[in-house]
Amino acid sequence: MIAGLTYFVTEAWASVWRGRSAAILSVLTIAIAAFVLGLFLLVAGHVQRTVDQWSRSAELSVYLRDESTDGERAAVRNVLRATPSVAAVEFVSKTAALARFRKNFPELAPATDSAADNPLPASFEVRLGSDQSAAAVERLSARVSRMAGVADVRYDRRWLDRLVSLGNFVRWTGLLLAGVLVLAAALTVTNVVRLSLYARRDEIEIMELVGAPLSFIRGPFVCEGMIQGGLGAVVALALLRVALTLSAPRLSALAAGLFEVGRIEFLSGLSVAGLIVGGMAVGCLGGLVASRRIH
Amino acid sequence: MIAGLTYFVTEAWASVWRGRSAAILSVLTIAIAAFVLGLFLLVAGHVQRTVDQWSRSAELSVYLRDESTDGERAAVRNVLRATPSVAAVEFVSKTAALARFRKNFPELAPATDSAADNPLPASFEVRLGSDQSAAAVERLSARVSRMAGVADVRYDRRWLDRLVSLGNFVRWTGLLLAGVLVLAAALTVTNVVRLSLYARRDEIEIMELVGAPLSFIRGPFVCEGMIQGGLGAVVALALLRVALTLSAPRLSALAAGLFEVGRIEFLSGLSVAGLIVGGMAVGCLGGLVASRRIH
Amino acid sequence: MRSCAASWNARERRGAILAAGCPTGAGTLSSAARPNTVIEIDGLSKRYAREVFALHDVTMRVGRGEFAFLTGPSGAGKTTLLRILLRQEVPTAGRVLVDGRDLAALGPADVQRYRRTLGFVFQDFKLIPRKTVFENVIFALRILGVPDVQQRRRTFQVLKWVGLQHRANAFPLELSGGEQQRVAIARALVNEPVLVLADEPTGNLDPDLALEIMNLFREMNAGGTTVLVATHDRELIHHVGRRTIALDHGSVTESA
Amino acid sequence: MRSCAASWNARERRGAILAAGCPTGAGTLSSAARPNTVIEIDGLSKRYAREVFALHDVTMRVGRGEFAFLTGPSGAGKTTLLRILLRQEVPTAGRVLVDGRDLAALGPADVQRYRRTLGFVFQDFKLIPRKTVFENVIFALRILGVPDVQQRRRTFQVLKWVGLQHRANAFPLELSGGEQQRVAIARALVNEPVLVLADEPTGNLDPDLALEIMNLFREMNAGGTTVLVATHDRELIHHVGRRTIALDHGSVTESA
Numbered sequence A, B: 001m002i003a004g005l006t007y008f009v010t011e012a013w014a015s016v017w018r019g020r021s022a023a024i025l026s027v028l029t030i031a032i033a034a035f036v037l038g039l040f041l042l043v044a045g046h047v048q049r050t051v052d053q054w055s056r057s058a059e060l061s062v063y064l065r066d067e068s069t070d071g072e073r074a075a076v077r078n079v080l081r082a083t084p085s086v087a088a089v090e091f092v093s094k095t096a097a098l099a100r101f102r103k104n105f106p107e108l109a110p111a112t113d114s115a116a117d118n119p120l121p122a123s124f125e126v127r128l129g130s131d132q133s134a135a136a137v138e139r140l141s142a143r144v145s146r147m148a149g150v151a152d153v154r155y156d157r158r159w160l161d162r163l164v165s166l167g168n169f170v171r172w173t174g175l176l177l178a179g180v181l182v183l184a185a186a187l188t189v190t191n192v193v194r195l196s197l198y199a200r201r202d203e204i205e206i207m208e209l210v211g212a213p214l215s216f217i218r219g220p221f222v223c224e225g226m227i228q229g230g231l232g233a234v235v236a237l238a239l240l241r242v243a244l245t246l247s248a249p250r251l252s253a254l255a256a257g258l259f260e261v262g263r264i265e266f267l268s269g270l271s272v273a274g275l276i277v278g279g280m281a282v283g284c285l286g287g288l289v290a291s292r293r294i295h
Numbered sequence C, D: 001m002r003s004c005a006a007s008w009n010a011r012e013r014r015g016a017i018l019a020a021g022c023p024t025g026a027g028t029l030s031s032a033a034r035p036n037t038v039i040e041i042d043g044l045s046k047r048y049a050r051e052v053f054a055l056h057d058v059t060m061r062v063g064r065g066e067f068a069f070l071t072g073p074s075g076a077g078k079t080t081l082l083r084i085l086l087r088q089e090v091p092t093a094g095r096v097l098v099d100g101r102d103l104a105a106l107g108p109a110d111v112q113r114y115r116r117t118l119g120f121v122f123q124d125f126k127l128i129p130r131k132t133v134f135e136n137v138i139f140a141l142r143i144l145g146v147p148d149v150q151q152r153r154r155t156f157q158v159l160k161w162v163g164l165q166h167r168a169n170a171f172p173l174e175l176s177g178g179e180q181q182r183v184a185i186a187r188a189l190v191n192e193p194v195l196v197l198a199d200e201p202t203g204n205l206d207p208d209l210a211l212e213i214m215n216l217f218r219e220m221n222a223g224g225t226t227v228l229v230a231t232h233d234r235e236l237i238h239h240v241g242r243r244t245i246a247l248d249h250g251s252v253t254e255s256a
């Protein structure tokens, strides 16, 4: 068993080594697929996080009637708190609202000064969670606006819609792209292993004629696929790391405007491990598919 | 000359045809690279356009002093008009400003009613073009705010920064991804042609020994690369078209929230032609590089 | 063990060190009660796709421990017959028994096991170009699961027999035609097969060397191995003087 | 044109249609004033990387229109000598002139042009496996730029000479060893070369067929083509009875 495994690995490694330039090319090709995938994961992750942050800052305002009772207000607050898509609820009293208005619109301060009573209503400012859908927000808004003591419910629907859509869009095309890229990587490996198999069809035929067991013939190819896939992923990650470091100054400037964290982060350890294991799995699969041709 | 060309094409086609399954695999691999590239172009194009639209709706307000003269106002208007990043300039008089305020803040209407004079200033509402940089807007704002008759200049800097950054981010990563994908496609073709060359090294050696001219040996490989590259691009475009048609209902829902046009459009004729010609060029290059090995 | 130095005199003149030992022959496998006929072919026909028959109604026997030649002009069907015996080709009609086993009844794993008990010299050598001479020969032992040390010892021994141990680390493409042919012979003999099938094993060798190789086969044969050699070389057949089966246009014309 | 039917009697017994015409010989190229010696080798040595010499200080001449055999045991250097003449290998030392041209002075394009004037039969055939027999042979004419119709006519003619026109659409791997060898011979003769170099061209042929092929070479030779054949086959040399150059361990031991 161990002897067999050693044989596979040595054979596969010898094959990769003897066909160096072809192997380098194929590892590079796989690396590029993995690189694009990694880069994509990186970008998608950051865009997703940004959109989430932006969404989180989207707010819903529930304006209360001046004549609403404490009980009515408590009821509204409970409904809001009980809604899963609500992240936080803050009460803004009439006085606080006036103070904020004066701060935001200094030009109008004289106008509000001269008014006898405070015209601004008290409100609940609701921060929405990142996973809300536009429809859910609409339902919540409709429900709350029918409650006793509520004068009006307002939110910037246009912006919210946009952000939710953008989030969905990124997630959706991200999934599609990732799927296609994994397919591409698998195809590349299959292709490479198949062609290396094709280039060695005489050798395989000879092995068969000498009575070598199937596993003796197939093993090295499966192994070769795994080596190439794994190497490709490692090369891709190294390239990505280098690219990120080199473009860090430029990217930081961009990131500052976009992300609250203000800096680009590398893929998580899990993603890194996933890419490497995935590369090897895909390579192994490619080797298997390619060597299925041997009967 | 024509005879030679015919020979290359027939040989290349025969090679592709005889090695059908390998050729299908390699065309598919190239197709996937082209597909990802096309999909990316599509997504990047739409995101870019969306960001542009959003940016266009970003505005700069130049508040004028009540005591400013017509000449001063004209001077400000001229400066704004002369700035390339400015798309449109609209004058909002004191009366119009009050009317808009009352419409936007009905709760405050009584307060402004009771005020003796109109506290709102006249302003120029400036729509910015899509190609403005945050720095340019800042410069413009600083310049205008120092002009006679100008009380204040305001714009939603946070949003503008974000949008500009997002636009840059998409453009930048887009370029990077596109570059990497073109490289991947070229590598794939090189790899495939090289391996098919490797698989036929005996044949090539024989041709050399029989005294065949270099062009006779290389031509078919270059041609094979071109055929594979072109076919790959065509397959990719067809796939993209089908994918788009199939996912149209889903996408439209997403698009509605995102794009003012409200529907996803296919790549332009130019992009389509570019992808095909690019595929063939890349294939041709792959064939050339691969067959450089023959001395 | 008998001395077999006599047959190597010619080789020693060439300076190769060949006194290593003699072939021991006789199969290590199939130790069950064996029939007296090793090859039993009945009404064998082979037709390649839409073409004429390469073999037509061939019936023949080769007894245990026999040494026989297969002759006939180019395209007579010699290679086809040997390939059917290797189970590389499947007959269109007829029955082929080797050592009592019906070749048609073998499953894929059986075919592998069966081939490992044979020694086959291919007309076109069939050496693996990416492996050295040594690796090409030792491969046949490795798949038998022989212990490592024994593998190496035996491989060197067989390479000595064919006068090539000084080329052990060369790749096949670095060898002359005759040297390649001798590597193919070494590979066929390394696993001490019960049955040796050789297709034109001396076509690229000079007459002296051809005779020496034949003596090697004779030694194997004396040890109990059954040998069937396809050849055009009348001189060689005459020299060795064993039974000859002649084919022409796919039919047996003579079986003396 | 002389009749050459006589030499084909044996073939006709086999049923092949071979009365097509005889080889016309004599080169279509190199029409300049030619020296009387076609091959002129002086002090030629060839050493493969770090190994011993495959050829050592070989000096020999082959005159225009001569028919010579090159013999010697396996590994003597015959193939190496022929490969140097094809410019497939470059000598370690010494000078090789063919038809007055110094092979060392040829640039890449010259080498291509030079090779097209030769006819070479490789010991391992070197047929393109993805091309049919017909395509393999016609290829040598296509690179000469011969008109299409003539290409096809000439190809069929040469395939008839070697008795293979019924196998024209087969692929090399569908042929017997001897049939492949004859395709290699057909390809060497199709371009009416000035010089034919053949490496063991009858190793896979039965004696009758070998003699017929030799007669084909003799006909070419009678037409003015210079022929150099490397072979082990003493019987054949004896039958044909021409000059023999013997090599051993890389040196000329006999040049009668």
Ligand SMILES: Nc1ncnc2c1ncn2[C@@H]1O[C@H](COP(=O)(O)OP(=O)(O)OP(=O)(O)O)[C@@H](O)[C@H]1O
Binding pocket: C048, C049, C051, C053, C054, C072, C073, C074, C075, C076, C077, C078, C079, C080, C081, C123, D167, D173, D174, D175, D176, D177, D178, D179, D204, D205
């Ligand atoms: N794979 C194949 N497909 C079609 N025809 C084949 C195939 N292999 C052999 N043949 C044909 O079958 C016939 C017998 O071939 P075989 O190789 O058995 O001859 P042979 O006796 O070994 O000849 P040689 O002495 O030339 O090697 C030949 O006419 C050959 O063309």
Ligand SMILES: Nc1ncnc2c1ncn2[C@@H]1O[C@H](COP(=O)(O)OP(=O)(O)OP(=O)(O)O)[C@@H](O)[C@H]1O
Binding pocket: C173, C174, C175, C176, C177, C178, C179, C204, C205, D048, D049, D051, D053, D054, D072, D073, D074, D075, D076, D077, D078, D079, D080, D081, D123
């Ligand atoms: N590419 C190579 N690299 C190293 N050594 C080589 C190479 N080609 C040939 N040789 C060695 O050179 C010597 C002469 O080889 P060559 O092929 O010329 O012999 P030959 O006379 O044609 O023999 P044969 O009759 O067996 O074909 C042999 O010992 C061979 O091993």
Ligand SMILES: [Mg+2]
Binding pocket: C078, C079, C080, C123, C199, D176, D177, D178
């Ligand atoms: Mg044969």
Ligand SMILES: [Mg+2]
Binding pocket: C176, C177, C178, D078, D079, D080, D123, D199
């Ligand atoms: Mg030779």
